[in-house]
Amino acid sequence: MSDQQEGRTELSHLGKFALIDRLTDDFPLRHDSSFKGIGDDCAVLGTGSVKTLVTTQTMAEGVHFDMTYTPLRHLGYKAISVALSNIAAMNALPRQVLVSIAVSNRFSVEALDELYAGIRLCCDRYDVDLVGGNISSSRSGMVITVTAIGEADEKQIAYRSGAHLHDLVCVSGDLGSAYSGLLILEREKVTFQADPNFKPNLEGFDYVLERYLKPEPRIDIVQLLRENNIVPTSMIDVSDGLASELLHICKQSDCGCEVYEERLPIDYQTSRVCSEMSQNMLPVSNALNGGEDYELLFTIRQSDYEKIKELSGIHIIGHITEAGSHAMLVTPQNSTIRLRAQGWHDNQ
């Protein structure tokens, strides 16, 4: 193959998840305090019943964010949000963050002030302590890595691997809106680049833009589930798109699932973006493959149905099927489509 010349395999040939599997295969866990290692949204540490959860998340300029349309305050907020979302994805509550920034001299002290104002805002909002980190030079652009630390009782922690046959598949909020916001920003950027006097038209897209630029970790959903004595059997956050996340749960729980297209929660602004962009762009595609929604996807026992059905902001979208079956989308016409991972940043 063209991308495997002279013993060189391109990163794109393997894909993100296969690459991580290859590189981290067979790393031993030697310490009792390493309760759960690689393979979920967080590592789980500690020997007592209350566990410490640790996760690390990187955002690189030009890959995860574009300075053309990303206010630095939003960027700081989002960097924290995205890391906290990984803590929420284990049904845990965040406590501390450390922030490491590599930054080129293109950025000024005042620019970093703005970035940290956003970091501070998100820490305040989610009751999280900034306890460390560092700032170093980079040759070009900015790379932000946030380490988030959380806490949960061992019995509360939800892994990707715990889904069982007939469990209900649930998702919070709505899907596809963050990607729709990105589409609008990219469209306006292209027009702006062609005509610097052009004034971007973002009216009527405030919701999807905020979903992309300033997402919120769903700590409130973790709290809501606790208040209602519901412990999800499995959980993950929607960072790469619903399809990709469903496949993670199915793979790690050794099961399949059926989710119903008409049950997928899609905001009207997402539908509007799709209809403006192209006749061929379907809102359901954004919901399945858009990514960056940072909603929580989780499964619960059928016996918890009565408890969950009245909770606002949580949608039951399907159920878990037996081992050996696939992750399937059921259309309104009752045909089924096998889900494939097409996360728009699969290679990040």
Next chain:
Amino acid sequence: MSDQQEGRTELSHLGKFALIDRLTDDFPLRHDSSFKGIGDDCAVLGTGSVKTLVTTQTMAEGVHFDMTYTPLRHLGYKAISVALSNIAAMNALPRQVLVSIAVSNRFSVEALDELYAGIRLCCDRYDVDLVGGNISSSRSGMVITVTAIGEADEKQIAYRSGAHLHDLVCVSGDLGSAYSGLLILEREKVTFQADPNFKPNLEGFDYVLERYLKPEPRIDIVQLLRENNIVPTSMIDVSDGLASELLHICKQSDCGCEVYEERLPIDYQTSRVCSEMSQNMLPVSNALNGGEDYELLFTIRQSDYEKIKELSGIHIIGHITEAGSHAMLVTPQNSTIRLRAQGWHDNQ
């Protein structure tokens, strides 16, 4: 000033430590489990007597490493080493690491295999579990961020702030050798760039080269101190150079110090590099300002003198002086020179 036009302050104008102080000033600690926040080598977390230490360390291509002469296996090893050194710098033992890598498609899968072989080697050597992390794209080059997690009894932890009047100032290993190794590599690189047929001459510099390319965290010193029932009153690792680290301890402990030039441990290869490079290059300058030695600089009570004086690999280089005095170097001629931070990557 030329670098403060139109409300823009250049990062270089402020310097690394002042920048960190400015950005992280006044972040509140809300949780009991945030035992010690920003301002030392690690954050200290937990409510029990056994504390969890967390630190994060970034290495960026073109700033902290140069792919021209850095084997990827060494780079992976060093990325872990440097993070573990921060744990050692608190007199604690490392347990887990998470590794986040942002990498451009210039690197192949096989290159990352090499990097991870080095990561694995260092984890094996220091009995550390790789429990998480992520891999993402970067627009250019490689940025590696390692989060290291350690453990120590509250009474064992050594902060930068604990030095007292008359305490003895100690340092492990030798100083200036890593920077000397870097000087050799840079010299050979320049010659190689002028003549691609040139074969680098690295003979006789194996020790200083290894010190730069593959440093070791001094976990052995932490263990040696424990075996001899010595708890340092303060501690830091030598990443930016002895002078810079002494100033950190003096500032945070509200004291001064005197260190004796003739007591500074300097390897003969370091002296040889200096004499080859320039008649004006003094080995003591490399020791004071070279950085990246990852030795431990610490203070002990005078009452521990009898215990420490026989320990191999630890050098008593001076003593702590009263509040209001400065960090001073005492020359063999008994004159004193006030130390200033001139870390060779002060702005990283």
